[in-house]
Amino acid sequence: MASSNNTPRIVELAAQISASVNKFETLLSDQGLPSPTFDEDSPPSFPDDMYSLRAQILDATAELNEVLTEPLMLIFKFAAISNLISLDTVCRLGILDMVPAGGKLSFAEVAGKTGLSHAEVRRVLRHAMAMRVLQEPEPEMVAHTKVSKFMSLPHIQAWAQFEGKDTWPACAKVADALEKWPASGDIKETGFALANNGKSVFEVLHADPERAMRFGSGMKSLDHVPGCGDMLVSKAYDWASLGNSHIVHVGGSRGVVAMDLAKHFEKTRFLVQDGPMMIKGAEVPEELQGRVDFMEHELFAPQTVQADVYYFRMAFRNWNDENAVKLLKAQVPALRRGAKLLIQDKCMTPPNTVPISEERIQRAIDMSLKTFFNSRDRYLDDWKALLAAADEKFVLHKVVQIEGSLLSMLEVHWDVSSVKA
Template structure:
């Protein structure tokens, strides 16, 4: 493709995005410290998201063509007047956005040091494999944790744990992790007046979003005691009769008979064996009609998705390897984990809502053999 053709495609997508902003009375993007932190797409319009992704890819390609492979350009900071340096929109976010500040601190002090130890960790783990998936064998444990897993490290350091929760909140602000994809990505209506068990649900933010959208559903949020205590204290009063909180270890047998067991970004933190244990512990409480929903990245072969999505997917995959000695999984990987958990369970459906980084993996019983 010629430079002119590429520029024409960039112009077409830019015009589409401008029209979107104008029609919804939204501000145009800028480098001002007052600009929106993410590109405005409040309704998660898939056409807008597709145009935005195409614009990102094409502008990067055009820039690379214009630079040539041998050139390196160092970006200048914003220098509004001599001898003064001012915030850009990006640096100002560290001051004005507390979760983003937490994410930056976590990245600098925990993720980056772990990346420097990844090669050594891989050499120790079965000559380049990921070993048995023990978190205490991770690059993070070598670099920061003094032999501790990331979970042990945070449990002993409440300030670091609080910052990590803030960092995960910042990750959740990414449009690709919008809770609306879970709210609208599954047929919750068919659950009727059922009970949804939000396993590892933190302070209950996903259950709250679902409860606001589906008034017939009830929710039990399970996590560490101190986490669910915080969630209970912050729960909006109008949801107090439908959203409850329970301290629970997901490596222990499930005690709540639910219609749906919802696990968002839980199993990817664990090895295949441990992820299977988490799922296996749900089985005794399940009914024949119960469903397990995993909200997770499902990896695909290179070239199947656009470059922006693939870059995100591979970055998270490597980060999980560094921090936890685990990985993101393909459809086949998830099916293997489910079979390992219980041969009566099967992946029934995998659906990735348009614009979402995550897929919704629906799991249910195939053969009950009298279990109910």
């Protein structure tokens, strides 16, 4: 990005960073919050109302760092899959759990507990420390940072191990898949399939409970992606405007989202639909009984329940267009005049319209969908095309996007008046 005046861009960036950081620090102080550090007990996140300012700082610091980095070193930075080696290792060998909270452990003790040589312990730990995961408060001693403390959460460790054991081999095959099947949307023609003897991700997870557990636990890491957490759904849409509505959450798993929404919006009633293995054993709190129920229902089976609203949360992104259209068509048998579909999913933004820190996250997630499912996160025109292909009575009414969220809420009306005579 070129400077708009005669001031050198790096000087302009430095001034912008200084002013924004001062403002950020003032806001923290006004709210009684500590200034961020890598200390173990430093808060891992910031208030939602500081999102825009934080994004400005992240973008400016990233640009300053990268414009001062030689091209080869910048390529190395973004191509460094070797970073995953130490992240996977400290999780897989339980090193994060060995380090005591608020304390420290010697490299020699880590070697004794893991069976690694002292040299390998030093190599792995210092590689992780270079990424702010763990720290060396004194020579040959290891302690937590706020990053490693967060990474110690069981589901984050599961994600790291999934990245090492499952994602990494699949990513190495994506280019091969693109060469072999340049225009494919088949779930068995992916980098993951090439890395797993031609089997789709669903086939592999169905046949391997250990990998399925790792995958499921790792998916909980999405709770920490901006705006993707289950408990943030209540803020993503004006649910109160639905009034006394009966809402079917299609593919609603164990009902966590439905129950949270029912607590926040007392006029709503929810029916959670999913496969028998997903809903088995799901329990509804006493205070929500009668307002949240469960029903066995396969995702692509014809809808049999008439309701006011059909809600889909990240249900389309794992499927190619053909299957996404099938999912929409499956709802048609039960739809009545005025029914709504609420589709909470990614609506991709055009380039350079959101902070680069956010854009990099969404582009990376989009590549992951290609790797595993041969699907993609869709742009607005893609969503309109899906709706039109499913039925002309599906009319996109509006798209709701709250600041700081990577997901949008697409409100779709079943509009029989839209049918041309």
